[in-house]
Amino acid sequence: MPQPEQRRILATAIPGPKSLKLHEHRGGEVAGGLGSVLPVFVDSAGGGVLVDVDGNHLIDLASGIAVTSVGASHPHVVQELSEQAQRFTHSCFLVTEYEGFVDVAAALNRITPGDHAKKTALFSTGAEAVENAVKIARTATGRSAVVTLGHGYHGRTLLTMSMTAKNAPYKEGFGPFAPEVYRVPSPYPYRWPSGSERSGEEALAALRELVLTQVGSHNVAAIVAEPIQGEGGFVVPPPGYLKAVQEFAHEHGIVFVADEIQTGLARTGDMFACEHEDVVPDMITTAKALAGGMPLAAVTGRAELMDSVPAGGLGGTYAGNPVACAAALATLEIIERERLVERAREIEQRVIPRLEALTGPGSVVGEVRGRGAMLAVEFVNPGTTEPADDIARAVAAHCHRQGVLVLVCGTYGNVIRLLPPLVIGMDLLDEGIDVLEEAVRSVR
Structure with missing residues (x-):
């Protein structure tokens, strides 16, 4: 099966109608203790993209929680x-x-x-x-x-x-x-x-x-x-x-x-x-x-x-x-x-300056940190170091609606973590960070 087209496509609202129907069915069959970050059902995936059953192509900045570093369907x-x-x-x-x-x-x-x-x-x-x-x-x-x-x-x-x-x-x-x-x-x-x-x-x-x-x-x-x-x-x-x-x-x-x-x-x-x-x-x-x-x-x-x-x-x-x-x-x-150690360093060098530009006095971004392709943004109430889990959730929700999958983590639930596949195309990565920047600015 060929790799999915490596671009973001918003064919429907996210989640789309087919995913919502499947999620409703899941609710009657699957134990409630199993949570879900985003109720989207995946049909195929590879490289830096997840394709859902509604035909949406999502930019994957989660890698199944750091699992699919070489992509979700690398041919080899x-x-x-x-x-x-x-x-x-x-x-x-x-x-x-x-x-x-x-x-x-x-x-x-x-x-x-x-x-x-x-x-x-x-x-x-x-x-x-x-x-x-x-x-x-x-x-x-x-x-x-x-x-x-x-x-x-x-x-x-x-x-x-x-x-x-x-x-x-x-x-x-x-x-x-x-x-x-x-x-x-x-x-x-x-x-x-x-x-x-x-x-x-x-x-x-x-x-x-x-x-x-x-x-x-x-x-x-x-x-x-x-x-x-x-x-x-x-x-x-x-x-x-x-x-x-x-x-x-x-x-x-x-x-x-x-x-x-x-x-x-x-x-x-x-x-x-x-x-x-x-x-x-x-x-x-x-x-x-x-x-x-x-x-x-x-x-x-x-x-x-x-x-x-x-x-x-x-x-x-x-x-x-x-x-x-x-x-x-x-x-x-x-x-x-494929020299993915070096690729992780390239991802850090490309992403960190853009994330750090979101910090500063009065910003909701308290700190940017991480190494390689394991990067995070910690959100706070402006002018303080008080954890702002509501802001982190709002930023994540904005990204999800725009077809970019990110994860919230942290002891205080106020951190967005980025774990892109190490094989992601740099143009696709840049577009994902564009959406993240938009999301942060929307809540500032």
């Missing part, structure tokens, strides 16, 4: 997963083995930070990857406590939900939560009480105090951190903070886990976001962009850590599904062949 991914599906769709790697699983593990061992001996375990979802990283750290250290950061997000399973900071909608009503999870303040420079200059130093002091005096370092198995916080609002830590956390962890025999599920695989202008800080994690989790839209996740770590769990202790029926592995190998090849 489609070809490779199709060929694998014709051979076999499943056998369970824990029952009978296949090369694709091993090849994906070898590729991740090669491209993740550090030149130490590594091994990889494959899973199906990001939450599974994080949960298994904790299991491995606990086994390797003989300790139970896990330390996470404020504003962090790690998943929706019991353990990863417990590790996630934000209550609604991720945790509300779902307790009691998993024990032995401790959270420390995360350096959020824009909102740090004593100023951005001191955020890293003071956040590190709070981490040290919690680990050393409240929990006991000898009880801590792992510190788990996103190099750039995703759902928390694309919060970029101050320079040196992550490196200091890693050094502190090593000083006390604690495993440092980088949760790169949203940031990894070229998204931030490095293959992995922790490379920007010269951080080499003991374990790194990947998912989202790993398999071009197919469900696949991984934990890659120091060989001695990964081998600490006895045979049979890790796995899952669908973990490392052969079709998803074929898609992953194609995706990783595309990222390297």
Whole structure:
């Protein structure tokens, strides 16, 4: 099937009549706990465009939440997963083995930070990857406590939900939560009480105090951190903070886990976001962009850590599904062949100046931040730093009506995040930012 035409087309109002009818049907069949950013039903997608059932072509600045970095139907991914599906769709790697699983593990061992001996375990979802990283750290250290950061997000399973900071909608009503999870303040420079200059130093002091005096370092198995916080609002830590956390962890025999599920695989202008800080994690989790839209996740770590769990202790029926592995190998090849790390940097250089032009005294834009093609705009009430979630929602709604898909995030619900496919055409990207600028000006 050919790629959809790479231009914005508004054939109907958005959502259109066919989407609205399907959304009404969905309401009677699908659990209400599954939300929807925009009630539009997609018919096809690829490059930087989503085509809905009404014939609208939307500019995609979401990538399925950082999943379709190589587009939603890259021909090479489609070809490779199709060929694998014709051979076999499943056998369970824990029952009978296949090369694709091993090849994906070898590729991740090669491209993740550090030149130490590594091994990889494959899973199906990001939450599974994080949960298994904790299991491995606990086994390797003989300790139970896990330390996470404020504003962090790690998943929706019991353990990863417990590790996630934000209550609604991720945790509300779902307790009691998993024990032995401790959270420390995360350096959020824009909102740090004593100023951005001191955020890293003071956040590190709070981490040290919690680990050393409240929990006991000898009880801590792992510190788990996103190099750039995703759902928390694309919060970029101050320079040196992550490196200091890693050094502190090593000083006390604690495993440092980088949760790169949203940031990894070229998204931030490095293959992995922790490379920007010269951080080499003991374990790194990947998912989202790993398999071009197919469900696949991984934990890659120091060989001695990964081998600490006895045979049979890790796995899952669908973990490392052969079709998803074929898609992953194609995706990783595309990222390297099409130089998408450099492409992410080009996107940043093109977009950031335009977004920063929206800031200033009296603006509803409090801060613009991010790296690569992981960029965010934080909205505030003019003249203050008070979070303005209503403005963020209004801006997003304007973009949606004009055929540009953006996502709202942040602890306070006042951040619009931009996650365009790394293969998006620059003219299409420019047009999407044009619409975003219009939306911001409409609420100023």
